[in-house]
Amino acid sequence: MLKTDLDKIGRFSDQDFESVSKLLIAKQLSKNELLLQQGQICQSAFFISSGSAYQFRYDDIDEKVSDLHMTGEWCLNYVSFISQIPTKYSIKANSQTRIFELSMHAIHHLIAISPAFLQLGKILDGALTRTQYLDNAMTPSEKYNHLINSRPQVLQIFPLKIIASYLNMTPETLSRVRSSF
Amino acid sequence: MLKTDLDKIGRFSDQDFESVSKLLIAKQLSKNELLLQQGQICQSAFFISSGSAYQFRYDDIDEKVSDLHMTGEWCLNYVSFISQIPTKYSIKANSQTRIFELSMHAIHHLIAISPAFLQLGKILDGALTRTQYLDNAMTPSEKYNHLINSRPQVLQIFPLKIIASYLNMTPETLSRVRSSF
């Protein structure tokens, strides 16, 4: 559960967990439901306790996928979250998904009661390091290899169409890359 | 000077400015000198008071440019700065450049003495919003148009070679895009 995940972020006392638990809002999302909508300010971080989600932007009629979020990960638009400007991106549940929502407001409250919660800043780490990955100098097969090496589960969870968009290539190209190992 | 720039970020008292000034380290850089080196953790934000700089990564022998920093802007690798992991990027002065360095340590000190300094988080905004720009679904001429609309001065300041790398295209392609308006 969340406790083991918070342990990854830093050292928290039982009382700290107590405080966080009170502020978390549990939500159940069905497939294709939106957690965040284009034009809103991202005011919360979402912890995915089961299921998966992805972040995208509308490009003509298609969805241009910018990030994939899996079970056990925090999911948010960090640009909007940090700078409090409206985001161009939406976040959509990829399947039936259970999340815990932790609002910016709640985080500020937690930091005020215990400095241990400054460690919550690390929630941003995953989102940030994933952006470092995006490297458009890579060829399609390099991108694909990088993905199976770093996040192999992604291929079991998301349709290839979404993965292709995430990797900035057409589904046809992804299919050909895959068939050539 | 810096005072007018801090005014853009938020409301600071004269005493606040006093506190900041004491912690700033002025530096003079000659062309091609490095502010940050690949492999280091970015521990400071740099305010460019004159000149310009750019951020890049080595790709084979070439420099792959990831961000352009101009006079009056804060310049840092925000991923490394926030998450305190070593960066793959270097920052290099594009010409004779004068900067003020504000260390992470100094920022923490400032926040401890006055909550007004929490507003310093906005230093990250420029770096963050620029990453939103990077959109590799765009064609070369769309990228170029976007750049002249959003930051026209860039073309006066940086050699086309660097701009081409920043826009993820060859200098030849940039040259052709420019000649066709």
Next chain:
DNA sequence: GAGATTTCTTGATTTCAATCAAGAAGCATA
């Protein structure tokens, strides 16, 4: 479980930017 829709694959063709190449213009250094 039949029918419909979406996803995935495979093939043929096209297109756009990279590469290769070479010459012109601008800058530095001596």
Next chain:
DNA sequence: TATGCTTCTTGATTGAAATCAAGAAATCTC
């Protein structure tokens, strides 16, 4: 101001991925 170096431009060619197309497989819906 001559000599080389880097930057920029323009042209010809190539190549890799997009597009177009159609059929197969998987999934959803009633």
